[in-house]
Amino acid sequence: MLSNIAKPFVRLTERYLPDPFVLVLLLTLLVFAAAMLFQQQAPLTVLRYWGDGFWGLLNFAMQMMLVLVTGFLLATTPLVQRALDGLAAKVQSAGTAIVLVTLVALVASWLNWGFGLVVGAFFAKALARRVAVDYRLLVASAYSGFVIWHGGLAGSVPLTIATEGHFSETLIGVIPTSQTIFSGFNLTLTLLLVLLIPMLNRLMLPNKDEAVLVDPTKLAEPLQAAPVPERPAEQLEHSRWLGWLFGGLGLGYLWLYFSDGGGLNLNSVNLLFLFAAILLHQSARNLLTSLQQAISGSAGILLQFPFYAGMMAVMVQSGMAASLSQWFVGFASSETLPFWSFLSAGLVNIFVPSGGGQWAVQAPVMLPAALELGADIERVAMAVAWGDAWTNLIQPFWALPVLAIAGLKAKDIMGFCLLQLLLTGLVIAAVLTWY
Secondary structure, three states: OHHHHHHHHHHHHHHHOOOHHHHHHHHHHHHHHHHHHHOOOOHHHHHHHHHHHOOOOHHHHHHHHHHHHHHHHHHOOHHHHHHHHHHHHOOOOHHHHHHHHHHHHHHHHHHOHHHHHHHHHHHHHHHHOOOOOOHHHHHHHHHHHHHHHHHOOOOHHHHHHOOOOOOOHHHHOOOOHHHOOOOHHHHHHHHHHHHHHHHHHHHOOOOOOOOOOOOHHHHOOOOOOOOOOOOHHHHHHOOHHHHHHHHHHHHHHHHHHHHOOOOOOHHHHHHHHHHHHHHHHOOHHHHHHHHHHHHHHOHHHHHHHHHHHHHHHHHHHOOHHHHHHHHHHOOOOOOOHHHHHHHHHHHHHHHOOOHHHHHHHHHHHHHHHHHHHOOOHHHHHHHHHHHHHHHHHOOOOOOHHHHHHHOOOHHHHHHHHHHHHHHHHHHHHHHHHHO
16 A cells, blocks of 8 residues: 555655755755845855854764764674674565564664664665565665664764763753653654554555566675785784774773763764774774775765755854744643654754754754743653654765665655655654653
């Protein structure tokens, strides 16, 4: 049934969705026009906002790139790759492939969004080499797991407010992850999505005569003979004891960190994935080879981050982001503020696809409103987090690593993602409002 409903969405995006870089340029023009029309900003003033803010997310961009790169490094370790290939070898039907790739991507994204994006893409390729399945839906299913990342261990909003010295500490204090990531409503929402999204993707599976298949030989990973180290420097690069030593030292430090009461934050999550990857890759040469692939897959994100930073600066400096958020807050009560926070975050995310950057935009509006209305601060914060994650389904910025690995374009998967967006939005809004 849903396969027929998905058809017009697929045709629409295949025909009209441009490359993500072209999309960011068009969105920039839209923000320019909106700032001048609705915020009464002069053209040169808007231009100045944009140029001054172009490099405003460099620190955060570096942190986000590390999330992606460390996730990639861990996903490409021999242990993880063998596990994915072994799991794919047991799959014999297209329906099972869709359900399984979705579940793997969901679990991996909850652990770390960079890990989830990369594992999902590699697993989709491994499945497509063995099973005749619509490759577009398979990759879209892998990407759909990304929708739960902000409710997981690497969620930038809950980790930010759990870190001492965060910019809203004077307003709300430090909120531990036990009240956000591991709260009852967040775990319930996560579990519901883990159960429902695989079923949704399975129901979108096209008939065999309509499926877009891919030649398995084109997805084969190139085999490279392991070089034989000859010189002392090469022997050192291929030495396993260095990987084991520094992987063990890093994990040992993290054990001390958590034993001393340290909590989950972006830095500790990045350290965990980095040192686990060093340990499992074993040698410096294996790690650096994987790093080259990681940088190549994330190049599009690196290029687009400054453009989104410039857009964010225009939205913040012109007052447009605050106006949008305040417009939604104007409808709210203490019970409905999480719902309106979720919707506003979903809209803002189209123009500011950065969880931390978006929180910097919306927190100064949402948090005072929550305090004034007596709303649940933790729920409002997580509503912003879920809104950010939700519309990533149709914001191709974060799909770039998946598409680079899979060899597809954004327009190939976004039709399916549109239907995923509609149904997951209903579930998220319901839980945030009534649970």
